[in-house]
Amino acid sequence: MGFPDRIERTMELAHPPARVWAALTTAEGLAAWFGEEAAIDLRPGGAAWMRWANGYSVEMRVERVEEPTVFGFTWQIEELPEEDPRRTYVEFTLEPAGAGTRLTVVETGFAQLPEDAYRKVYDGHTEGWGRELGEMAGYLDAR
Amino acid sequence: MPDEIEAIAEQVFAALADPSRRDILAALASGGPATATDLATRLPITRQAIAKHLALLTEAGLVTAEPGERRRVRYRLRSAPMKLAQQFLAALARDWDSPLDALKEHLDRGA
Numbered sequence: 001m002g003f004p005d006r007i008e009r010t011m012e013l014a015h016p017p018a019r020v021w022a023a024l025t026t027a028e029g030l031a032a033w034f035g036e037e038a039a040i041d042l043r044p045g046g047a048a049w050m051r052w053a054n055g056y057s058v059e060m061r062v063e064r065v066e067e068p069t070v071f072g073f074t075w076q077i078e079e080l081p082e083e084d085p086r087r088t089y090v091e092f093t094l095e096p097a098g099a100g101t102r103l104t105v106v107e108t109g110f111a112q113l114p115e116d117a118y119r120k121v122y123d124g125h126t127e128g129w130g131r132e133l134g135e136m137a138g139y140l141d142a143r
Numbered sequence: 144m145p146d147e148i149e150a151i152a153e154q155v156f157a158a159l160a161d162p163s164r165r166d167i168l169a170a171l172a173s174g175g176p177a178t179a180t181d182l183a184t185r186l187p188i189t190r191q192a193i194a195k196h197l198a199l200l201t202e203a204g205l206v207t208a209e210p211g212e213r214r215r216v217r218y219r220l221r222s223a224p225m226k227l228a229q230q231f232l233a234a235l236a237r238d239w240d241s242p243l244d245a246l247k248e249h250l251d252r253g254a
Contacts, residue, residue, distance in 0.1 A: 003149050004234040011243055017249045023250060033249035034242050079233040080226070088237075105179065110234035111148060 006110035008034045010104045012105075020101045034077050048073065069094050077110070086112050103139035148227060154203040155228035163188050164196050168205065168220060176209060176219040 013020055021031035029063045030038035035050025041062065048060040056078075064072035071094075074087040088109040159162050159237055160192045166186050171177060174185075179197055183190040200206040205224055 003152065003231060006193055007237055007239060008233065008248075009239050009243060011247065013247060015252055019250060019253075026177065029249075033245040060156060077230070077233045079236055084226075086230075091168075103246075105239060107239070109228050112230065 001027070002110045005108060007107045007110075008104065010102060012097055012098045012102055016099065017068040017096055017101045020094055020103055024071050024094075025067075025127070039136060043086065063089065074109075151204070151224050152228045152231050153222050158200060158205050161196070163192060164200060167196055168201065171206060171218060171220040176217040178215060178217050180214070182194065182218075182230065196217055 018053060023033060025036065025040065025042050026093055027038045027040050029048060030040065030048075036053050037051040038049065040046065040048035040060075042065055044063055044065060047063040048062055049057060050060070051057040058078065059077040060073045062071075062073050063071050065126075072089060074089050076082075077084065077088055078102040080086060086109070088107050090105065092106045093104045093106075095104075158168065163186075165183060166188065170182055170185055177185075179190055179193045182188070182193050182197075184194070188196075193195075195207060201218070201223075205221055205239055206218045207221050209219060211217065
């Protein structure tokens with residue numbers, strides 16, 4: 001079946017990276033082609049959102065800002081329930097190509113660990129650390 | 144791990160491919176845990192067929208039998224495999240082609 005964890009698209013744009021960067025990372029730019037309304041706090045950890053006339057909206061978190069080459073953010077997976085904590089990561093890479101820009105978008109994280117498998121790994125680590133630390137304490141106490 | 148995830152998602156899609164099993168899962172999702180007899184009164188499916196489908200769904204990990212006396216065993220939906228299948232669908236539903244076309248148009252318009 002092939003579980004798609006990663007989506008990748010590359011396109012050539014006849015505009016310099018600075019213009020493409022502005023379209024991707026400003027509220028005006030995002031509202032012009034992606035959302036219908038947008039806001040963005042352009043710094044790692046900054047909040048951003050986009051809204052559409054049909055009432056749909058998406059919350060984003062800015063992750064990477066390396067003007068004018070890399071812009072990355074995480075966002076909710078719209079098909080999952082609102083309270084689901086999982087996020088996919090979207091990264092735009094801009095490379096000069098002649099007078100224009102080669103733009104690559106990569107979205108990853110669709111095949112994240114299911115909740116119960118994650119629990120198993122996490123609980124295993126937690127239990128392992130507890131044991132190790134207990135052993136260390138016992139060793140120190142014995143001295 | 145990816146193989147295991149795929150195997151789980153595959154079982155969800157196989158389960159959903161059958162209309163009777165879809166009805167059973169939908170009934171458990173909307174009405175909560177139920178016995179085979181409850182389901183037989185609610186759905187246009189015989190009790191024997193329901194028992195057979197429930198056995199298959201239990202085997203696939205999509206429903207789980209609550210402990211209890213044999214005829215009174217209630218089955219409940221397990222949502223974890225569904226969430227996993229949802230992730231698969233989310234990847235298929237993510238449409239980058241339309242926004243990227245819009246980006247190109249936006250930049251060309253402004254040139």
